[in-house]
Amino acid sequence: MNREKMALVRQNFVRVFGDGGDIRCYFAPGRVNLIGEHTDYNGGHVFPCALTIGTYGVARKRNDNKIRFYSVNFNKLGVIETNTQNLVYQKNLGWVNYPLGVMWAMDERGKKMECGLDIMVFGTIPNGSGLSSSASIEVITGFILNDMFNFGFSNQELALIGQYSENNFNGVNCGIMDQFAIAMGKKNNAIFLDTATLEYEYAPLKLAGAKIVIACSNKKRGLGDSKYNERRAQCEEALADLQKKLDIKALGELDEETFEENKGLIKDPINYQRAKHAVYENQRTIKAVEALKNNDLETFGKLMNESHVSLRDDYEVTGKELDALVESSWTQRGVIGSRMTGAGFGGCTVSIVNEDDVELFVERVGRDYKEKIGYKADFYVVDIGDGPVKVNF
Numbered sequence: 001m002n003r004e005k006m007a008l009v010r011q012n013f014v015r016v017f018g019d020g021g022d023i024r025c026y027f028a029p030g031r032v033n034l035i036g037e038h039t040d041y042n043g044g045h046v047f048p049c050a051l052t053i054g055t056y057g058v059a060r061k062r063n064d065n066k067i068r069f070y071s072v073n074f075n076k077l078g079v080i081e082t083n084t085q086n087l088v089y090q091k092n093l094g095w096v097n098y099p100l101g102v103m104w105a106m107d108e109r110g111k112k113m114e115c116g117l118d119i120m121v122f123g124t125i126p127n128g129s130g131l132s133s134s135a136s137i138e139v140i141t142g143f144i145l146n147d148m149f150n151f152g153f154s155n156q157e158l159a160l161i162g163q164y165s166e167n168n169f170n171g172v173n174c175g176i177m178d179q180f181a182i183a184m185g186k187k188n189n190a191i192f193l194d195t196a197t198l199e200y201e202y203a204p205l206k207l208a209g210a211k212i213v214i215a216c217s218n219k220k221r222g223l224g225d226s227k228y229n230e231r232r233a234q235c236e237e238a239l240a241d242l243q244k245k246l247d248i249k250a251l252g253e254l255d256e257e258t259f260e261e262n263k264g265l266i267k268d269p270i271n272y273q274r275a276k277h278a279v280y281e282n283q284r285t286i287k288a289v290e291a292l293k294n295n296d297l298e299t300f301g302k303l304m305n306e307s308h309v310s311l312r313d314d315y316e317v318t319g320k321e322l323d324a325l326v327e328s329s330w331t332q333r334g335v336i337g338s339r340m341t342g343a344g345f346g347g348c349t350v351s352i353v354n355e356d357d358v359e360l361f362v363e364r365v366g367r368d369y370k371e372k373i374g375y376k377a378d379f380y381v382v383d384i385g386d387g388p389v390k391v392n393f
């Protein structure tokens with residue numbers, strides 16, 4: 001969270017919606033996942049952390065039931081208006097369907113907005129980058145409503161409401177990782193979350209002077225959402241095959257040995273590959289956290305690299321852009337580990353790089369990427385931040 005940016009968004013709010021009244025300011029982070037990809041809807045473990053980039057939000061109650069939205073990022077769209085009686089998905093409303101979905105989900109839980117709101121948001125997360133700009137908007141919306149109307153939801157509940165709205169209002173069958181990482185974020189810590197039980201533990205990110213570098217491929221996810229739902233369905237089919245013999249509720253309950261002993265039950269070879277990734281990735285995540293706790297960064301990095309290979313070869317969600325970034329990263333000096341992060345199909349990679357080598361890393365990987373793909377990648381050396389906050393001036 002950057003106070004100067006917050007102040008600028010507040011100024012913008014006054015310019016667009018007028019001054020006066022009780023104007024309140026908020027921030028919710030984005031997230032990066034260090035390891036545990038496509039495991040959250042398979043009852044496995046994930047290891048994400050909240051970033052200091054995210055979504056700035058400014059809001060004020062209205063005297064009527066209108067809800068008016070304005071995004072600084074999409075300023076050409078101007079003010080988008082709906083009302084508290086009309087919390088339904090409307091394709092032409094674009095990004096507004098994310099906050100609207102959260103309002104709808106809260107309304108479904110009996111928490112009605114007593115009046116309308118003016119809301120302005122500004123995101124510093126590159127849009128469509130796989131750093132959860134949508135989950136960040138969902139969580140900040142829940143946080144704003146909670147504060148404005150004293151709804152009393154815990155941050156964990158805000159995460160679940162965000163996921164519920166994304167599944168049922170916006171039609172993406174995402175797991176809980178993104179919303180949870182954002183709502184429960186803690187400075188300098190990653191969150192080791194068991195998505196089957198929602199038990200979690202904070203793990204201090206002791207990187208011995210190394211930095212987390214995010215490389216954005218600038219390839220938008222595009223068809224990603226439908227491919228995402230397809231991967232999820234393939235895992236469910238594989239699970240159903242395994243359940244003919246095994247008494248399990250999710251792929252995340254299997255260790256590698258049990259999976260290998262029973263893999264013959266999975267009829268479709270593609271579904272087998274998907275399930276293999278889900279099982280092995282979950283075990284890798286458990287091992288990676290253990291390694292981090294033991295200050296064994298080298299093992300942590302190797303597991304990150306293996307995660308990418310599995311996402312590339314078995315889960316098939318990387319694509320040439322993310323592969324180009326990661327494969328170049330692996331050859332650079334000072335790189336402890338590198339992999340794609342988030343849903344895939346475009347978006348970002350995450351690398352852990354020794355501080356002294358970061359500059360050269362950015363230059364070399366940037367050059368290789370441009371040569372191979374034809375356009376440039378963007379790099380961010382990121383810090384691990386807290387969950388959502390209300391910002392007082």
Ligand code: GLA
Pocket residue numbers: 036037038039040041174175176177178342343344
């Ligand atoms: C997206 C989803 C998450 C998770 C990741 C893949 O970010 O929103 O729930 O499934 O993809 O790990």
